[in-house]
Amino acid sequence: MPRIAIIGGGAAGAAVVAQFLRDAAGEERCADRALTWIVGDRAPGRGVAYETADEQHLLNVRAANMGLFADRPGDFLDYAAARGIAASGGQFLPRAIYGDYLEATLARLLATARRRVTLAARSTEAIAIRPRADAGFSIHTRDGEEIRADGVVLALGALPPASLPGVDAAAAASGAYAADAWRWPDLARAPGHVLVIGSGLTGVDTLLSAAARWPQARLTAVSRRGRWPALHSDQPLAPYADPAALIARLRERSHLGHWLRTIRAAAGAPDADWRAVLDAVRTETPRLWQSLDARQRARFLRHLRPSWETVRHRMPPQTAAKLRALQDEGRLRLLAARVRGIEVDATTADGGAGERGTPRLLARLQPRGDARERTLAADFVIQATGLESAAASTPHALVRQLVDDGVAGADPLGLGLAARTDGRLLRPDGRPWPGLYALGTLLRGAVWECTGLPEIRAAARDIARELPTALANADAAASSERCVATA
Ligand SMILES: Cc1cc2nc3c(=O)[nH]c(=O)nc-3n(C[C@H](O)[C@H](O)[C@H](O)COP(=O)(O)OP(=O)(O)OC[C@H]3O[C@@H](n4cnc5c(N)ncnc54)[C@H](O)[C@@H]3O)c2cc1C
Structure with a gap:
Protein backbone atom coordinates (compact mmCIF):
# COMPACT_ATOMS: atom_id res chain seq x y z
CA MET A 1 0.00 0.00 0.00
CA PRO A 161 7.64 36.66 6.91
CA ALA A 162 10.90 38.30 7.95
CA SER A 163 10.91 41.88 9.26
CA LEU A 164 11.31 44.37 6.43
CA PRO A 165 14.83 45.61 5.71
CA GLY A 166 15.32 48.77 7.72
CA VAL A 167 13.41 47.56 10.78
CA ASP A 168 16.08 47.60 13.42
CA ALA A 169 16.54 44.69 15.78
CA ALA A 170 15.30 46.59 18.85
CA ALA A 171 12.12 47.64 17.02
CA ALA A 172 11.51 44.09 15.75
CA ALA A 173 11.90 42.72 19.30
CA SER A 174 10.02 45.55 21.03
CA GLY A 175 6.64 43.83 21.19
CA ALA A 176 5.22 46.75 19.21
CA TYR A 177 6.08 45.27 15.80
CA ALA A 178 4.24 42.32 14.20
CA ALA A 179 6.16 40.89 11.24
CA ASP A 180 3.34 38.39 10.74
CA ALA A 181 0.01 40.12 10.11
CA TRP A 182 -1.87 37.04 11.39
CA ARG A 183 -0.02 36.70 14.69
CA TRP A 184 -0.04 39.83 16.82
CA PRO A 185 1.81 40.08 20.12
CA ASP A 186 -0.33 40.66 23.19
CA LEU A 187 -0.45 44.38 23.83
CA ALA A 188 -0.70 45.60 27.39
CA ARG A 189 -2.70 48.69 26.40
CA ALA A 190 -4.79 49.71 23.43
CA PRO A 191 -2.60 51.53 20.90
CA GLY A 192 -3.49 55.10 20.00
CA HIS A 193 -1.99 54.89 16.53
CA VAL A 194 -1.58 51.72 14.43
CA LEU A 195 0.57 51.71 11.32
CA VAL A 196 -0.09 48.94 8.78
CA ILE A 197 2.58 48.41 6.13
CA GLY A 198 0.89 47.16 2.97
CA SER A 199 -2.49 47.98 1.47
CA GLY A 200 -3.32 44.72 -0.32
CA LEU A 201 -5.95 42.22 0.82
CA THR A 202 -4.01 41.22 3.94
CA GLY A 203 -3.44 44.89 4.82
CA VAL A 204 -7.14 45.61 4.42
CA ASP A 205 -8.19 42.72 6.70
CA THR A 206 -5.58 43.80 9.22
CA LEU A 207 -6.92 47.36 9.26
CA LEU A 208 -10.51 46.19 9.74
CA SER A 209 -9.49 43.92 12.62
CA ALA A 210 -7.44 46.68 14.25
CA ALA A 211 -10.30 49.17 13.85
CA ALA A 212 -12.74 46.78 15.52
CA ARG A 213 -10.37 45.74 18.30
CA TRP A 214 -9.31 49.28 19.24
CA PRO A 215 -12.24 51.60 18.44
CA GLN A 216 -10.30 54.68 19.58
CA ALA A 217 -7.16 53.99 17.54
CA ARG A 218 -6.13 56.05 14.54
CA LEU A 219 -4.99 53.94 11.62
CA THR A 220 -2.45 54.60 8.89
CA ALA A 221 -1.80 52.31 5.95
CA VAL A 222 1.33 52.81 3.90
CA SER A 223 2.31 51.22 0.61
CA ARG A 224 4.61 52.25 -2.22
CA ARG A 225 1.83 53.22 -4.57
CA GLY A 226 -0.81 54.03 -1.98
CA ARG A 227 -3.53 52.00 -3.67
CA TRP A 228 -6.22 49.73 -2.29
CA PRO A 229 -7.04 46.50 -4.11
CA ALA A 230 -9.42 46.93 -7.03
CA LEU A 231 -13.08 46.11 -6.41
CA HIS A 232 -15.09 43.10 -7.42
CA SER A 233 -18.24 44.04 -9.30
CA ASP A 234 -21.44 44.18 -7.23
CA GLN A 235 -22.96 41.32 -9.20
CA PRO A 236 -21.24 38.38 -10.92
CA LEU A 237 -20.11 39.37 -14.39
CA ALA A 238 -20.93 37.65 -17.64
CA PRO A 239 -17.81 35.77 -18.82
CA TYR A 240 -15.67 37.53 -21.41
CA ALA A 241 -17.21 36.96 -24.83
CA ASP A 242 -14.33 35.35 -26.74
CA PRO A 243 -11.68 33.93 -24.40
CA ALA A 244 -10.23 31.60 -27.06
CA ALA A 245 -9.42 34.50 -29.40
CA LEU A 246 -7.94 36.50 -26.52
CA ILE A 247 -5.72 33.62 -25.43
CA ALA A 248 -4.65 32.90 -29.02
CA ARG A 249 -3.65 36.55 -29.39
CA LEU A 250 -1.64 36.48 -26.13
CA ARG A 251 0.15 33.29 -27.23
CA GLU A 252 1.36 34.99 -30.42
CA ARG A 253 4.31 36.51 -28.57
CA SER A 254 5.91 35.88 -25.20
CA HIS A 255 6.40 39.52 -24.49
CA LEU A 256 5.06 41.58 -21.58
CA GLY A 257 4.44 44.65 -23.72
CA HIS A 258 2.41 42.62 -26.20
CA TRP A 259 0.35 41.09 -23.41
CA LEU A 260 -0.34 44.46 -21.80
CA ARG A 261 -1.47 45.96 -25.09
CA THR A 262 -3.65 42.93 -25.86
CA ILE A 263 -5.34 42.97 -22.47
CA ARG A 264 -5.86 46.73 -22.58
CA ALA A 265 -7.39 46.50 -26.05
CA ALA A 266 -9.75 43.71 -24.93
CA ALA A 267 -10.73 45.63 -21.79
CA GLY A 268 -11.31 48.81 -23.80
CA ALA A 269 -13.77 47.17 -26.19
CA PRO A 270 -17.40 48.31 -25.90
CA ASP A 271 -19.37 46.17 -23.41
CA ALA A 272 -16.21 44.52 -22.04
CA ASP A 273 -15.45 44.62 -18.31
CA TRP A 274 -11.73 44.57 -17.50
CA ARG A 275 -12.35 42.11 -14.66
CA ALA A 276 -13.95 39.59 -17.02
CA VAL A 277 -10.97 40.01 -19.35
CA LEU A 278 -8.51 39.20 -16.55
CA ASP A 279 -10.62 36.28 -15.37
CA ALA A 280 -10.57 34.88 -18.92
CA VAL A 281 -6.77 34.85 -18.83
CA ARG A 282 -6.57 33.09 -15.45
CA THR A 283 -6.44 29.49 -16.68
CA GLU A 284 -3.78 30.43 -19.21
CA THR A 285 -1.55 32.24 -16.72
CA PRO A 286 0.75 29.27 -15.92
CA ARG A 287 1.49 28.68 -19.62
CA LEU A 288 2.10 32.39 -20.25
CA TRP A 289 4.38 32.59 -17.24
CA GLN A 290 6.29 29.49 -18.34
CA SER A 291 6.88 31.03 -21.74
CA LEU A 292 8.75 34.01 -20.25
CA ASP A 293 12.53 33.84 -19.95
CA ALA A 294 14.25 34.77 -16.69
CA ARG A 295 14.88 38.35 -17.79
CA GLN A 296 11.23 38.96 -18.65
CA ARG A 297 10.05 37.37 -15.42
CA ALA A 298 12.37 39.68 -13.48
CA ARG A 299 10.98 42.65 -15.43
CA PHE A 300 7.44 41.58 -14.59
CA LEU A 301 8.32 41.40 -10.90
CA ARG A 302 9.99 44.81 -10.96
CA HIS A 303 7.51 46.79 -13.01
CA LEU A 304 4.16 45.04 -13.29
CA ARG A 305 3.73 42.96 -10.17
CA PRO A 306 2.24 45.74 -7.97
CA SER A 307 -0.38 46.60 -10.60
CA TRP A 308 -1.10 42.91 -11.24
CA GLU A 309 -1.64 42.28 -7.52
CA THR A 310 -3.99 45.27 -7.30
CA VAL A 311 -6.23 44.23 -10.18
CA ARG A 312 -6.02 40.47 -9.79
CA HIS A 313 -6.61 40.19 -6.02
CA ARG A 314 -9.78 42.22 -5.67
CA MET A 315 -11.83 43.04 -2.59
CA PRO A 316 -15.56 42.62 -2.09
CA PRO A 317 -17.61 45.85 -2.29
CA GLN A 318 -18.72 45.44 1.38
CA THR A 319 -15.09 45.49 2.48
CA ALA A 320 -14.43 48.60 0.41
CA ALA A 321 -17.46 50.29 2.03
CA LYS A 322 -16.01 49.62 5.50
CA LEU A 323 -12.68 51.14 4.51
CA ARG A 324 -14.42 54.17 3.07
CA ALA A 325 -16.43 54.64 6.27
CA LEU A 326 -13.21 54.59 8.33
CA GLN A 327 -11.63 57.12 5.98
CA ASP A 328 -14.73 59.35 6.09
CA GLU A 329 -14.69 59.28 9.91
CA GLY A 330 -11.11 60.50 9.74
CA ARG A 331 -9.77 57.39 11.52
CA LEU A 332 -7.93 55.93 8.54
CA ARG A 333 -5.58 57.36 5.96
CA LEU A 334 -3.58 55.76 3.18
CA LEU A 335 -0.09 57.04 2.32
CA ALA A 336 1.94 56.36 -0.81
CA ALA A 337 5.46 56.00 0.57
CA ARG A 338 8.38 53.63 0.99
CA VAL A 339 9.26 52.52 4.52
CA ARG A 340 12.95 53.36 4.87
CA GLY A 341 13.40 52.34 8.47
CA ILE A 342 11.69 51.65 11.77
CA GLU A 343 13.35 52.40 15.08
CA VAL A 344 12.39 52.56 18.72
CA ASP A 345 11.52 56.05 19.93
CA ALA A 346 14.35 56.53 22.42
CA THR A 347 12.23 58.78 24.64
CA THR A 348 9.90 55.83 25.27
CA ALA A 349 12.53 53.08 25.32
CA ASP A 350 11.97 52.32 29.01
CA GLY A 351 8.27 52.01 28.37
CA GLY A 352 7.54 55.15 30.38
CA ALA A 353 5.98 57.53 27.89
CA GLY A 354 4.73 55.00 25.31
CA GLU A 355 1.00 54.42 24.89
CA ARG A 356 1.21 50.77 26.02
CA GLY A 357 4.06 50.48 28.46
CA THR A 358 6.14 49.22 25.52
CA PRO A 359 8.14 51.62 23.40
CA ARG A 360 6.64 53.68 20.65
CA LEU A 361 8.11 53.11 17.19
CA LEU A 362 9.23 55.70 14.70
CA ALA A 363 8.79 54.90 11.01
CA ARG A 364 10.93 56.77 8.48
CA LEU A 365 8.87 57.12 5.33
CA GLN A 366 9.81 58.42 1.93
CA PRO A 367 6.62 59.70 0.30
CA ARG A 368 6.20 58.83 -3.38
CA GLY A 369 7.61 61.57 -5.59
CA ASP A 370 9.28 63.37 -2.68
CA ALA A 371 12.99 63.08 -1.85
CA ARG A 372 12.52 64.17 1.76
CA GLU A 373 11.85 61.58 4.43
CA ARG A 374 9.22 62.12 7.10
CA THR A 375 8.83 60.39 10.42
CA LEU A 376 5.65 58.86 11.75
CA ALA A 377 5.22 57.70 15.34
CA ALA A 378 3.11 54.60 15.96
CA ASP A 379 2.26 52.52 19.01
CA PHE A 380 1.88 49.33 17.02
CA VAL A 381 3.22 48.51 13.56
CA ILE A 382 1.90 45.54 11.58
CA GLN A 383 3.66 44.25 8.50
CA ALA A 384 1.14 43.08 5.90
CA THR A 385 3.28 43.02 2.80
CA GLY A 386 2.01 39.81 1.19
CA LEU A 387 3.03 36.21 0.79
C1 LIG B 1 -5.96 36.36 4.49
C2 LIG B 1 -6.14 35.53 3.29
C3 LIG B 1 -7.38 35.44 2.69
C4 LIG B 1 -7.56 34.66 1.57
N1 LIG B 1 -8.79 34.59 1.02
C5 LIG B 1 -8.97 33.77 -0.04
C6 LIG B 1 -10.27 33.62 -0.64
O1 LIG B 1 -11.22 34.24 -0.23
N2 LIG B 1 -10.39 32.80 -1.70
C7 LIG B 1 -9.31 32.11 -2.20
O2 LIG B 1 -9.48 31.37 -3.17
N3 LIG B 1 -8.09 32.25 -1.66
C8 LIG B 1 -7.90 33.05 -0.61
N4 LIG B 1 -6.67 33.18 -0.06
C9 LIG B 1 -5.57 32.47 -0.67
C10 LIG B 1 -5.13 31.31 0.18
O3 LIG B 1 -3.72 31.36 0.03
C11 LIG B 1 -5.65 29.96 -0.24
O4 LIG B 1 -7.05 29.95 -0.41
C12 LIG B 1 -5.33 28.87 0.78
O5 LIG B 1 -5.85 29.21 2.03
C13 LIG B 1 -3.87 28.58 0.86
O6 LIG B 1 -3.72 27.50 1.70
P1 LIG B 1 -2.31 26.85 1.97
O7 LIG B 1 -2.61 25.54 2.58
O8 LIG B 1 -1.51 26.88 0.73
O9 LIG B 1 -1.57 27.82 2.96
P2 LIG B 1 -1.76 28.12 4.53
O10 LIG B 1 -3.14 28.49 4.87
O11 LIG B 1 -0.68 29.07 4.88
O12 LIG B 1 -1.48 26.73 5.22
C14 LIG B 1 -0.23 26.12 5.31
C15 LIG B 1 -0.16 25.43 6.64
O13 LIG B 1 0.99 24.58 6.65
C16 LIG B 1 1.64 24.70 7.89
N5 LIG B 1 3.04 24.34 7.72
C17 LIG B 1 4.02 25.06 7.13
N6 LIG B 1 5.19 24.40 7.19
C18 LIG B 1 4.94 23.24 7.83
C19 LIG B 1 5.76 22.14 8.21
N7 LIG B 1 7.06 22.12 7.94
N8 LIG B 1 5.19 21.11 8.88
C20 LIG B 1 3.86 21.12 9.15
N9 LIG B 1 3.05 22.15 8.81
C21 LIG B 1 3.58 23.18 8.17
C22 LIG B 1 1.44 26.17 8.25
O14 LIG B 1 1.63 26.38 9.62
C23 LIG B 1 0.01 26.39 7.80
O15 LIG B 1 -0.90 26.06 8.81
C24 LIG B 1 -6.46 33.96 1.05
C25 LIG B 1 -5.21 34.06 1.67
C26 LIG B 1 -5.06 34.83 2.78
C27 LIG B 1 -3.70 34.90 3.44
Missing part, protein backbone atom coordinates in the same frame (compact mmCIF):
# COMPACT_ATOMS: atom_id res chain seq x y z
CA PRO A 2 1.63 3.33 -1.02
CA ARG A 3 2.40 5.58 1.94
CA ILE A 4 1.81 9.22 1.16
CA ALA A 5 2.62 12.12 3.46
CA ILE A 6 1.01 15.52 3.07
CA ILE A 7 2.84 18.27 4.91
CA GLY A 8 0.91 21.45 5.78
CA GLY A 9 -2.48 21.76 7.43
CA GLY A 10 -3.98 24.62 5.43
CA ALA A 11 -6.57 24.59 2.69
CA ALA A 12 -4.06 23.22 0.14
CA GLY A 13 -3.18 20.25 2.36
CA ALA A 14 -6.89 19.76 3.03
CA ALA A 15 -7.62 19.80 -0.71
CA VAL A 16 -5.05 17.05 -1.37
CA VAL A 17 -6.23 14.89 1.56
CA ALA A 18 -9.87 15.40 0.56
CA GLN A 19 -9.13 14.45 -3.02
CA PHE A 20 -7.40 11.22 -1.96
CA LEU A 21 -10.32 10.39 0.35
CA ARG A 22 -12.88 11.19 -2.31
CA ASP A 23 -11.12 9.14 -4.98
CA ALA A 24 -10.95 6.22 -2.58
CA ALA A 25 -14.63 6.49 -1.67
CA GLY A 26 -15.85 6.76 -5.24
CA GLU A 27 -13.63 4.62 -7.44
CA GLU A 28 -13.35 0.87 -7.27
CA ARG A 29 -10.06 0.93 -9.17
CA CYS A 30 -8.47 3.17 -6.57
CA ALA A 31 -5.86 1.20 -4.64
CA ASP A 32 -5.62 1.37 -0.85
CA ARG A 33 -3.50 4.13 0.55
CA ALA A 34 -1.94 5.11 3.87
CA LEU A 35 -1.97 8.86 4.32
CA THR A 36 -0.10 10.79 6.98
CA TRP A 37 -1.06 14.45 7.31
CA ILE A 38 1.48 16.58 9.16
CA VAL A 39 -0.48 19.70 10.00
CA GLY A 40 1.81 21.93 12.07
CA ASP A 41 0.39 23.94 14.96
CA ARG A 42 -2.90 25.14 13.45
CA ALA A 43 -6.29 23.45 13.31
CA PRO A 44 -6.15 21.00 10.37
CA GLY A 45 -7.78 22.35 7.25
CA ARG A 46 -8.21 26.00 8.08
CA GLY A 47 -4.66 27.23 7.71
CA VAL A 48 -3.81 30.91 7.79
CA ALA A 49 -6.72 32.16 5.70
CA TYR A 50 -9.67 30.34 7.26
CA GLU A 51 -8.84 30.12 10.96
CA THR A 52 -10.06 33.68 11.50
CA ALA A 53 -13.14 34.10 13.67
CA ASP A 54 -13.54 37.74 12.59
CA GLU A 55 -16.81 38.00 10.67
CA GLN A 56 -15.48 41.04 8.83
CA HIS A 57 -12.92 38.83 7.07
CA LEU A 58 -14.70 37.88 3.89
CA LEU A 59 -13.75 35.47 1.14
CA ASN A 60 -12.46 37.34 -1.87
CA VAL A 61 -13.89 34.75 -4.24
CA ARG A 62 -17.66 34.42 -4.71
CA ALA A 63 -19.32 31.58 -2.79
CA ALA A 64 -20.33 29.78 -6.00
CA ASN A 65 -16.67 29.21 -6.90
CA MET A 66 -15.18 28.15 -3.56
CA GLY A 67 -15.94 24.39 -3.62
CA LEU A 68 -12.98 22.27 -2.59
CA PHE A 69 -13.15 20.08 -5.69
CA ALA A 70 -12.28 21.14 -9.22
CA ASP A 71 -15.34 19.37 -10.64
CA ARG A 72 -17.72 20.73 -7.97
CA PRO A 73 -17.12 24.48 -7.59
CA GLY A 74 -20.62 24.87 -6.10
CA ASP A 75 -19.97 22.44 -3.23
CA PHE A 76 -19.34 25.24 -0.68
CA LEU A 77 -22.58 26.96 -1.61
CA ASP A 78 -24.45 23.67 -1.13
CA TYR A 79 -22.83 23.33 2.29
CA ALA A 80 -23.90 26.86 3.22
CA ALA A 81 -27.49 26.15 2.11
CA ALA A 82 -27.56 22.87 4.08
CA ARG A 83 -26.42 24.83 7.15
CA GLY A 84 -29.30 27.26 6.70
CA ILE A 85 -27.12 30.15 5.56
CA ALA A 86 -29.16 32.09 3.03
CA ALA A 87 -26.51 33.05 0.51
CA SER A 88 -26.46 33.58 -3.21
CA GLY A 89 -23.63 32.26 -5.34
CA GLY A 90 -22.48 35.81 -6.04
CA GLN A 91 -21.92 36.64 -2.35
CA PHE A 92 -18.64 36.93 -0.48
CA LEU A 93 -19.19 34.95 2.73
CA PRO A 94 -17.10 35.16 5.92
CA ARG A 95 -13.90 33.11 5.74
CA ALA A 96 -14.76 31.51 9.11
CA ILE A 97 -17.70 29.71 7.44
CA TYR A 98 -15.30 28.43 4.81
CA GLY A 99 -13.08 27.01 7.57
CA ASP A 100 -16.14 25.17 8.96
CA TYR A 101 -16.83 23.83 5.47
CA LEU A 102 -13.29 22.48 5.13
CA GLU A 103 -13.53 20.68 8.47
CA ALA A 104 -17.00 19.28 7.74
CA THR A 105 -15.96 18.07 4.28
CA LEU A 106 -12.92 16.24 5.61
CA ALA A 107 -14.95 14.61 8.40
CA ARG A 108 -17.61 13.45 5.92
CA LEU A 109 -15.08 12.02 3.49
CA LEU A 110 -13.16 10.28 6.21
CA ALA A 111 -16.32 8.56 7.40
CA THR A 112 -17.03 7.16 3.93
CA ALA A 113 -13.51 6.39 2.72
CA ARG A 114 -12.08 4.75 5.78
CA ARG A 115 -12.09 1.21 4.38
CA ARG A 116 -9.81 2.13 1.47
CA VAL A 117 -7.61 4.78 3.04
CA THR A 118 -6.06 5.25 6.43
CA LEU A 119 -5.40 8.78 7.57
CA ALA A 120 -3.16 9.68 10.49
CA ALA A 121 -2.92 13.37 11.37
CA ARG A 122 0.10 14.67 13.32
CA SER A 123 0.08 18.08 15.02
CA THR A 124 3.76 18.69 14.57
CA GLU A 125 6.12 20.36 12.16
CA ALA A 126 8.15 18.49 9.54
CA ILE A 127 11.72 19.79 9.74
CA ALA A 128 13.56 17.55 7.26
CA ILE A 129 12.91 15.24 4.32
CA ARG A 130 15.67 12.84 3.34
CA PRO A 131 15.54 10.63 0.26
CA ARG A 132 16.11 6.97 1.16
CA ALA A 133 18.46 4.63 -0.64
CA ASP A 134 15.61 2.11 -1.03
CA ALA A 135 13.41 4.79 -2.70
CA GLY A 136 10.92 6.91 -0.82
CA PHE A 137 11.61 9.48 1.87
CA SER A 138 12.17 9.80 5.59
CA ILE A 139 10.39 12.75 7.12
CA HIS A 140 11.72 14.03 10.43
CA THR A 141 9.42 15.97 12.72
CA ARG A 142 10.11 18.61 15.35
CA ASP A 143 9.19 16.16 18.11
CA GLY A 144 11.73 13.56 17.01
CA GLU A 145 9.56 11.17 15.00
CA GLU A 146 10.70 9.65 11.70
CA ILE A 147 7.90 8.98 9.22
CA ARG A 148 8.58 6.95 6.09
CA ALA A 149 6.68 7.74 2.93
CA ASP A 150 6.82 6.67 -0.70
CA GLY A 151 5.48 10.03 -1.84
CA VAL A 152 5.37 13.48 -0.22
CA VAL A 153 3.26 16.53 -0.99
CA LEU A 154 4.39 19.89 0.36
CA ALA A 155 1.47 22.22 1.08
CA LEU A 156 3.32 24.64 3.31
CA GLY A 157 1.60 27.90 2.36
CA ALA A 158 3.66 31.08 2.39
CA LEU A 159 7.05 31.09 4.11
CA PRO A 160 7.41 32.91 7.44
CA GLU A 388 6.70 35.48 1.41
CA SER A 389 8.23 32.93 -0.97
CA ALA A 390 12.03 33.40 -0.97
CA ALA A 391 13.28 29.85 -0.33
CA ALA A 392 17.02 30.62 -0.52
CA SER A 393 16.96 32.88 2.55
CA THR A 394 14.02 31.55 4.54
CA PRO A 395 14.18 30.61 8.23
CA HIS A 396 11.50 27.90 7.55
CA ALA A 397 13.27 24.78 8.90
CA LEU A 398 12.06 22.30 6.30
CA VAL A 399 12.55 24.50 3.25
CA ARG A 400 15.99 25.48 4.57
CA GLN A 401 16.96 21.83 4.92
CA LEU A 402 15.65 20.90 1.45
CA VAL A 403 17.67 23.70 -0.14
CA ASP A 404 20.81 23.31 2.02
CA ASP A 405 20.95 19.52 1.55
CA GLY A 406 20.46 19.82 -2.21
CA VAL A 407 17.16 17.91 -2.19
CA ALA A 408 15.40 20.76 -3.99
CA GLY A 409 16.53 23.94 -5.72
CA ALA A 410 15.33 27.43 -4.79
CA ASP A 411 13.64 29.46 -7.51
CA PRO A 412 16.25 32.01 -8.66
CA LEU A 413 13.76 34.91 -8.45
CA GLY A 414 12.70 34.09 -4.91
CA LEU A 415 9.43 32.47 -5.97
CA GLY A 416 9.43 29.27 -3.94
CA LEU A 417 11.11 26.03 -4.97
CA ALA A 418 12.19 24.98 -8.45
CA ALA A 419 9.45 22.73 -9.82
CA ARG A 420 7.68 21.58 -12.95
CA THR A 421 4.22 22.95 -13.71
CA ASP A 422 2.69 19.69 -12.43
CA GLY A 423 4.19 20.40 -9.00
CA ARG A 424 7.05 17.87 -9.09
CA LEU A 425 10.04 19.39 -7.33
CA LEU A 426 13.33 19.58 -9.19
CA ARG A 427 16.66 18.58 -7.81
CA PRO A 428 19.33 21.30 -8.14
CA ASP A 429 20.53 19.55 -11.35
CA GLY A 430 17.05 19.94 -12.85
CA ARG A 431 15.87 16.31 -12.62
CA PRO A 432 12.32 15.93 -11.23
CA TRP A 433 11.65 13.75 -8.20
CA PRO A 434 9.12 11.02 -8.97
CA GLY A 435 7.42 11.28 -5.58
CA LEU A 436 8.02 14.79 -4.23
CA TYR A 437 5.39 17.37 -5.08
CA ALA A 438 4.39 20.86 -3.96
CA LEU A 439 1.37 23.09 -4.44
CA GLY A 440 0.41 26.60 -3.36
CA THR A 441 2.77 29.52 -2.80
CA LEU A 442 5.92 27.37 -3.13
CA LEU A 443 5.05 26.91 -6.81
CA ARG A 444 4.97 30.58 -7.75
CA GLY A 445 8.17 30.28 -9.79
CA ALA A 446 6.73 27.38 -11.79
CA VAL A 447 3.19 28.61 -12.46
CA TRP A 448 2.92 32.14 -10.95
CA GLU A 449 -0.78 31.81 -9.99
CA CYS A 450 -1.28 29.13 -7.37
CA THR A 451 -2.52 30.80 -4.20
CA GLY A 452 -6.27 31.05 -4.91
CA LEU A 453 -8.53 28.11 -4.12
CA PRO A 454 -9.52 27.56 -7.79
CA GLU A 455 -5.88 26.90 -8.70
CA ILE A 456 -5.18 24.95 -5.52
CA ARG A 457 -8.06 22.52 -5.96
CA ALA A 458 -7.06 21.80 -9.59
CA ALA A 459 -3.48 21.14 -8.48
CA ALA A 460 -4.73 18.89 -5.64
CA ARG A 461 -6.86 16.85 -8.06
CA ASP A 462 -3.94 16.37 -10.43
CA ILE A 463 -1.46 15.46 -7.69
CA ALA A 464 -3.83 12.96 -6.08
CA ARG A 465 -4.21 11.24 -9.45
CA GLU A 466 -0.61 11.51 -10.72
CA LEU A 467 1.41 10.80 -7.59
CA PRO A 468 0.38 7.14 -7.23
CA THR A 469 1.05 6.59 -10.95
CA ALA A 470 4.44 8.32 -10.72
CA LEU A 471 5.32 6.07 -7.77
CA ALA A 472 4.21 2.94 -9.63
CA ASN A 473 6.24 3.95 -12.70
CA ALA A 474 9.32 4.69 -10.60
CA ASP A 475 8.88 1.32 -8.90
CA ALA A 476 8.58 -0.49 -12.23
CA ALA A 477 11.65 1.31 -13.58
CA ALA A 478 13.63 0.40 -10.45
CA SER A 479 12.64 -3.29 -10.66
CA SER A 480 13.57 -3.50 -14.33
CA GLU A 481 16.93 -1.91 -13.47
CA ARG A 482 17.37 -4.55 -10.77
CA CYS A 483 16.47 -7.30 -13.31
CA VAL A 484 19.00 -5.96 -15.81
CA ALA A 485 21.61 -5.80 -13.06
CA THR A 486 21.01 -9.43 -12.02
CA ALA A 487 20.81 -10.82 -15.60
